[in-house]
Structure formats: structure tokens, C-alpha cells
Amino acid sequence: RTYTATLSSLAANANSVITLRVRVRPDATGTQLTNAVSITADNISTQEVGNRSNTDDDVNTLTRGVTLNVDKTGPTTPVTAGGANFTYTVTAFNSGTANTPNVLFTDPIPVGLEFVSGTWATNEATPRTGQVTLNTTSNRAEANLGTLLAGGSTSTNRALITLNFRALPTATAGQIDNVARIASDDNTTGVTDNAAVTVNRQFDLSVTKTDNVDTVTSGQQLTYTIVVSNTGPSTATNVSVTDTIPSVLTVNSVTASAGTFTNNAGTVTGTIPSLVQGTPVTVTITATVNN
Numbered sequence: 001r002t003y004t005a006t007l008s009s010l011a012a013n014a015n016s017v018i019t020l021r022v023r024v025r026p027d028a029t030g031t032q033l034t035n036a037v038s039i040t041a042d043n044i045s046t047q048e049v050g051n052r053s054n055t056d057d058d059v060n061t062l063t064r065g066v067t068l069n070v071d072k073t074g075p076t077t078p079v080t081a082g083g084a085n086f087t088y089t090v091t092a093f094n095s096g097t098a099n100t101p102n103v104l105f106t107d108p109i110p111v112g113l114e115f116v117s118g119t120w121a122t123n124e125a126t127p128r129t130g131q132v133t134l135n136t137t138s139n140r141a142e143a144n145l146g147t148l149l150a151g152g153s154t155s156t157n158r159a160l161i162t163l164n165f166r167a168l169p170t171a172t173a174g175q176i177d178n179v180a181r182i183a184s185d186d187n188t189t190g191v192t193d194n195a196a197v198t199v200n201r202q203f204d205l206s207v208t209k210t211d212n213v214d215t216v217t218s219g220q221q222l223t224y225t226i227v228v229s230n231t232g233p234s235t236a237t238n239v240s241v242t243d244t245i246p247s248v249l250t251v252n253s254v255t256a257s258a259g260t261f262t263n264n265a266g267t268v269t270g271t272i273p274s275l276v277q278g279t280p281v282t283v284t285i286t287a288t289v290n291n
Contacts, residue, residue, distance in 0.1 A: 010041075065097035066186040071154065074178065074195035081201045082169030082233030082277060085116050088195055090161035092145065092182045093152030100184040103145040105132070105161060107180045112171035112199065115141045116164040124149055124157055132163060148184070169235040169277060173201045201234040203277070209243070216289045221252065224285040232277025239272040241283060249287040256283045 038055040071091045079086045090107075094100050109115050118132025120143055132143040141163060149157040167176075175196050183190030205228070212223045226243060230236045241259075245251055245266040254261045254268050258281045261270030272281050 065150075066094060066100040066184065067096035068100070068103075068148075068182055068184060068187050068191045069093050069095055069152075070180055070182045070191050070193045072178075072180040072193040072195040074197050078198040078200045079167050080233060081112075081167045081171040081173070081199055082235065083167065083202070085164050085166045086197070088163040088165065088178065088180075090163065090180045090193075091154050091158055092148065092161065093154065093156075093158035094148035094150060094184075095152055097150050098186070099147050099150050100186045101147045103148045103159075103182055103184045104190075105143045105145055105159075105180070105182050107132075107141040107163065107178065109134075109139050109141065110176050110178050112168055112176050113178065113197075114166050114168055116166055118143070118161065118163040120145060120159050120161040122157070122159045123155075132161060145182070167197075167199045169233060170274075171199045171201070171234075173199055175199075202232070203234045203236040203275075204231040205229070205236060205239065205275070206231070207241070218289050218291045221286060221288045222249075224287070226283040226285070227280050228272060228275065228283070229280040230275040230277050235277065236275040237273065239275045239281075241268075241270050241272065243268040243283075243285065245285070245287060248290050250290055252286045252288055254283070254285050257281050 036055060069092070072088060074088045075086045090105070092103065092105060094103075105120070115134050118141055119129065120132060121127060121129045122145070128146060130143055130145070132141050134140075135142050143161070145159045148159065152158050161180075165178075175198055177194050177196050179192050179194045181190045181192045207229070208227045210225050212225075213220075216222055224243075226241065228239060228241060230239075239259075241261070245268060247266060249266070251263045251266060251268065254263050254270075256270060258274075259270050259272035261268060261283055268283075268285055270283065275281060
């Protein structure tokens with residue numbers, strides 16, 4: 001933009017001061033600001049000597065006042081491993097004096113959690129929306145929020161990011177930290193905020209035992225079938241199984257669809273390392289009736 005002013009006359013060896021008050025626009029780019037001025041005199045006589053025009057400029061270093069902020073919140077009550085989805089909410093804004101482009105939101109997926117889906121939306125004069133996607137290479141949820149306008153806060157010119165997660169059935173009980181980060185061309189290091197979630201484990205074990213005959217005689221072989229189940233939702237680990245076989249029977253074999261089982265003088269024991277919800281483990285014992 002060009003501004004002009006007219007001085008009716010300027011006497012010899014005199015000067016006139018013109019003061020311009022300006023501010024740097026929030027969308028200014030580059031590293032320097034150059035402001036040029038020119039003057040031109042409209043002399044009546046072409047016989048007059050001297051400069052009838054002149055120029056000068058002023059150069060200032062442009063410092064972009066960008067201040068990124070991020071705030072992340074999560075569930076205030078424990079979540080269950082293998083249970084329902086839960087939500088994190090992330091608020092990102094720029095409280096500085098300059099707009100900042102190419103704002104990248106990232107959220108590395110911690111061990112024990114699974115990213116389900118995510119969206120983001122701004123509340124600027126012209127709202128923008130987008131999706132949060134999973135980068136399978138870096139195993140993080142991410143989104144490019146575009147430009148965050150200057151003068152932002154938790155309520156104005158901010159991006160609100162909604163993330164849906166779930167705790168895996170195998171998640172360890174305890175606290176899991178989940179760190180959100182935003183960075184931009186003006187701040188490649190970025191800023192972070194953590195929201196911790198407490199994970200509880202919940203499982204429901206059951207066991208059934210059947211045989212293949214109702215009446216037996218000496219020397220007859222029979223088969224016991226033991227089914228160990230878990231209705232979850234969490235995966236049960238190191239499930240111990242013990243079956244004491246009556247002394248009138250001699251154990252011939254013990255097999256299992258998972259885990260390691262042994263027979264020691266008529267006592268069958270074993271451990272199932274991982275018992276997933278809805279995936280029962282079957283233990284088969286064959287024995288012979290003693291004479």
C-alpha cells in the first residue's frame with residue numbers, strides 16, 4: 001500500500017517531518033521489512049538547478065511473534081483394558097502476534113492403547129475442519145491444521161481436536177501417558193502436553209469338565225475334556241489350571257490347545273500364558289480305569 005502527502009512549499013535549507021505510525025500485519029512473511037520513501041518537487045522554472053526528486057528506505061529485521069499453545073485432557077475415571085472407547089480432547093492455539101502456517105499436530109500412540117478415530121475443527125471467522133489419521137510408519141495420530149491465526153486462546157481462533165482411543169485387552173494395569181504435540185514452520189520444536197489415563201484390568205474366568213462315558217469298567221479308557229474360558233473384556237495372563245484325578249484311574253496322556261500341562265502322580269497342572277476373551281483353551285486328559 002502507498003501513502004501520499006503534499007507539502008505546499010519547502011523553503012531552502014528547511015525540512016519537514018512526516019510521521020507514519022504502522023503495525024506489522026499478522027500474516028507478514030520473510031525476514032526483513034523494507035519501507036521506501038520518495039519525494040518529488042514540481043518546480044515551475046526548468047532553469048532551476050538541483051535535485052527535484054529523491055528516495056530513501058528503511059530496513060528492519062522481521063521477528064515473527066508466534067506463541068504456540070496446546071492443552072490435552074483425557075478421562076478422569078479409569079478405563080478398562082479391552083473395554084469401551086474413550087476420548088481425549090486437545091486444544092491448540094497461537095497466542096502470538098503473527099499467524100503461523102503449516103501447524104502439524106502429532107500424537108504418538110503409547111504401548112497399551114489403540115487409536116480409533118479423530119477429527120479437528122477451528123472456530124475462526126471462517127471455520128475449517130479435518131480428519132486425524134494414523135501414520136502407520138511412525139505409529140502416531142497426526143493432522144495438518146493449516147494456519148493458526150494470531151491472538152488465539154482456548155476460546156478464540158483455536159483448533160479443537162477430538163481423539164477416540166481404546167485400551168487394548170492386553171494393556172497393563174496402571175497409568176499410561178499420552179503426549180500431544182503441535183509444531184509449525186515458525187516453531188519446529190513445538191510444544192507438548194500430556195494426559196495420563198489409568199487402566200484397570202477386568203476378566204471373568206470359567207471352567208467346565210466333561211467325560212465321554214457314564215459307566216466304566218476295569219481296564220476301560222475314558223477321556224476328560226476341560227474347557228477354560230474368559231468372558232473378558234481384558235486378556236487374562238498366566239491362568240493356572242489344576243485337576244486331581246481319582247486314584248482309581250491311571251493318566252495316559254494330557255494335551256492342551258494352549259499352554260503347557262503335565263501329570264504328576266495323578267495331579268494334572270498347567271499354565272495358560274494368555275487367555276483371550278472369547279477364545280477358550282481345551283485340555284484333554286485320557287485315563288484308564290485300574291483293575
